[in-house]
Amino acid sequence: MNTPTIIACVLWLVTVWRLPSVRHSHKQRSLALTLAALAAAMTFEVPAVKNALNGSVGITGLPPLLKHLLGVTSAAFLLDFVIAVVRPQGLARRTRAAAIGATLPLMVAFYAAANWAPGGAVRVGEGGRAIYSVLYTAVFTLYIGVAMIVATWLFIGGVRHSRNLLGRIGLGLLGLGTLLGSLYALQRVGFVTAHLITGAEYHDLEDLFSTVLKQSAILSIALGVCVPPLSVAVEYARAWATLRRLLPLWQHLTEAAPHVVLSTSIAKRRVLLRLERCVIEIEDACLALREYVSADVHVRAREFVRQEGFDQDEIDAAAEACWLHEAARRAQNGQHLKGVEYPPLGVTGRDRVSEIAWLRTVAHTYLSSPAVVKFSRQEKTFMPHAQNGLERVTSDGK
Structure with missing residues (x-):
């Protein structure tokens, strides 16, 4: 030829x-x-x-x-x-x-x-x-x-x-x-x-x-x-890999806050749209679950992960994974808090790229680190004392 x-x-x-x-x-x-x-x-x-x-x-x-x-x-x-x-x-x-x-x-x-x-x-x-x-x-x-x-x-x-x-x-x-x-x-x-x-x-x-x-x-x-078109394929593959990493976190959080899940279905092949929806619903679940824990839980989570030996650049994401895990546990028990300061969200003020990177880090810690479960066990023993303290403050306030 x-x-x-x-x-x-x-x-x-x-x-x-x-x-x-x-x-x-x-x-x-x-x-x-x-x-x-x-x-x-x-x-x-x-x-x-x-x-x-x-x-x-x-x-x-x-x-x-x-x-x-x-x-x-x-x-x-x-x-x-x-x-x-x-x-x-x-x-x-x-x-x-x-x-x-x-x-x-x-x-x-x-x-x-x-x-x-x-x-x-x-x-x-x-x-x-x-x-x-x-x-x-x-x-x-x-x-x-x-x-x-x-x-x-x-x-x-x-x-x-x-x-x-x-x-x-x-x-x-x-x-x-x-x-x-x-x-x-x-x-x-x-x-x-x-x-x-x-x-x-x-x-x-x-x-x-x-x-x-x-x-x-x-x-x-x-x-x-x-x-x-190869860049489109690369973007598609990257979105698919990110979606796979975030779906387990989405599943855990939306089980505790099912009302944030949208009813409209999306075709499996539309990976970019599914990833966008997954991120939005994770964020909405975080907003809903933070009402089950106080800012003190976030402070204790930061101190806990620091003691567990997490690197300095991992502390924020690990602390967020810890208090989210504890909030999901409390949400399933119906322990809703009012009149307290809630934990800050790590996704606040980020662009979409850094937001997804942050959620991937949180998801990895949430799903694979034994420290997350250990923190929840620690909070179980601390929680009765914390509730009594809140009740005394409320009584004094009246």
């Missing part, structure tokens, strides 16, 4: 993979159409396809024209995609529409009028009609070059502002692909200019540069398209 065939197959696989995303948004639609146009363009480089098309229509120059038209179309869609990602407010929309609207018909007209030399569609012929082949090459390379330069500039800007590592890698690969596309256009201009000025032709060198730059650009763009 030759290289054009392999690249075309890879592009079609990526296109089919990304095809369902067409209905999601404008940028996803532009990306899918970019891939489809690139795949179709590379298909016309496959020898079997070229021979079949030439034999069926009897026009030997048709595959190169179709390939170039599709290449320009893919450049337009790719530029539209990067603008949608980096500049959602838009960028020169009317100018871009006018440029692609003029480029495609001009290419067809100049290609039909040109006197092409044997050896390929980019070989400038001789005589009066040679000017049309030059104009065709100029229009084609001008559009590709400008579009790729602008896209490269936008992709580089997107890399600088992206906060996601895989997102930066994907944008970087796309930017590399458009940069190579710019170099492809520049070398085309260079070889045609050299031929017009000196009459010298470097067919083998020109074909080498064109093939390497074109195929490298296409593969880089294809890889860049594949990387961002």
